[in-house]
Amino acid sequence: MSRAYNFSAGPGTLPEPVLAALQEALLEFSTCRAGIMEISHRSKPFEGVLASAKARLSRVLGVPADYSVLFLQGGASLQFYQLALNLALPGEATDFIDTGTWASKALAEAKRVSDAKAVWSSKGTTYDRVPAPGAVQFRDEAVWAHYTTNNTIYGTQSKAPPVTDKRLLADMSSDIASRPIDVARHDLIYAGAQKNLGPSGVVAVILSPWAVERSKAVGKARGGLPSMLDYAVAVENDSMYNTPNTFGIFALEQVLAWVEGQGGLPAIAARVQARADRLYAQLDSSNFWQPHAQPDSRSSMNVTFRLQNSDLEGTFVKEADAAGLMELKGHRSVGGMRASLYNALPDEAVDALIDFMKAFEAKHG
């Protein structure tokens, strides 16, 4: 066997040089005389890993110096609850843009502790679109607005933040570090690592000074927050209130080193957009292909499509897999196919997919 082109939606493919570095660090990390998983999180070498991970993420994304960067556990799914628990006073209005499964889940958890409402939704069209930047009407009383930058399951992506004077909270799990973003425009950004940042089991959380202060005020109003769910506690303890996922943070640090080595986000974004464009061009070339997302909402990370003759979809996935193009089956909510084009996927994988598609259409079209 050898490595195939891996289009998995996540956990997804990682850069081979990173995997090689992880292999090496497992038995002996640096001068530790122990592997990276076997050293205390309070040791100098691990403190160095954590500091480097924070510095790299800050450099790569352009995080303002007064923001806080955390690496927590529980994934974006725990953030859905944690962000509302920390950043909304009991009963306070919080607005959500509902662009798919993950956005809906964020809304559902926020409803437990705030007056959360979906002020826009594309559920009626199977989440095939995101709103135009100025299209969402937020409630006057809403303290902040939450949106999901990229919708893994439906293959849609917001090219820019909503145009509003509201404070913005964003789930960037599936497109973080794939393009430059305006971090300063957001008060909270979070992202599960298992797409563009590393393995599952780590979630990166970026907080504005306002968010940290708010967490303290809300904690007071709520009579104290559980220590493990308290942003202020996590900031005070530099992500080490308890033992963090040390190996996951090391892997993330190595992925970010790779991103910097690739030329950072401008270079990554150009590469990512160019190959997504090539794939969408193939999907637009004939009615044989039925792309799911509306053209102005298309994701550069997850490309979702069906076949005009849906009976052929099983064959497509199976023959692609045999050709070394793995994990192209779409999510059950949409069906059909999904090609996830995360940063670490080689360009050749997309070219190979397009070649396969051409041959498949020639045979079955």
Place this chain on the structure above:
Amino acid sequence: MSRAYNFSAGPGTLPEPVLAALQEALLEFSTCRAGIMEISHRSKPFEGVLASAKARLSRVLGVPADYSVLFLQGGASLQFYQLALNLALPGEATDFIDTGTWASKALAEAKRVSDAKAVWSSKGTTYDRVPAPGAVQFRDEAVWAHYTTNNTIYGTQSKAPPVTDKRLLADMSSDIASRPIDVARHDLIYAGAQKNLGPSGVVAVILSPWAVERSKAVGKARGGLPSMLDYAVAVENDSMYNTPNTFGIFALEQVLAWVEGQGGLPAIAARVQARADRLYAQLDSSNFWQPHAQPDSRSSMNVTFRLQNSDLEGTFVKEADAAGLMELKGHRSVGGMRASLYNALPDEAVDALIDFMKAFEAKHG
């Protein structure tokens, strides 16, 4: 450089064959044509890993067939809150045995959502002891009792569960899988993986049928629990309500395979106890050594001691490190030295430590 004998209190040393297996799986796992970190948690191969991890933990510990085994995130520290949130009705009495830092933290989090009380504490003697099995008086109204089987920082260990008819909840983070336990006597057992089970970032949680039903009833009484903190949701979704720490679970599965290969808990326990006895015998051999824990409360996992001449402690730690005996510095709460003797530590490490101690005493005594 080469690997030293690693006495770290956690994350701690792991078996070398496990590390080798992890190295191999990073680039290509089984017939996946992708690394273990790069495959979907919903894929058949990862489902196999999860099922195997559960089966192995159940076999190794003797988990009754009607119990549930979960692998969650957030460590024991998140369990401190989660267990009380799920298993106590608002205001219900819950009893805690306070044997150290982690027990106190569990109590503090439980107080947020129940009438939690320490009914026994050894704080007054710097947590140098655990209660005799029948020594604790629980409140009649308490719905359950919580204890910590092993106290990493202070080096104490309960050799048996409290003698009581109360339901028992136990934090076994630092001695799980080091000796046979009566799982059926407990309604909840939890353990951060980073001592005897694998890397940090995974917590094993074992629930009785009562605990699962209680979680549902308490959830109803509390108007619903946050999905990520709801035991019933985790059980229903087989630890995969969201993406779990897939690499961590794989590592844990490999560690448990190693434990089974060693002959399981009877063999491990004999080895662990014999070498702890050797080390304690050395500590008892002269007043040069000042073991911290009372003799009947001594831990076989974490051996804490000071020197009669405390000025020599820094030298001891430094010279031991130079001799390839690393991470012997005690926790700041106790000072002195701590030798953590987790399962994966080779017996030769303990013998080397004892030899070093003899030479050190001969030189400085």
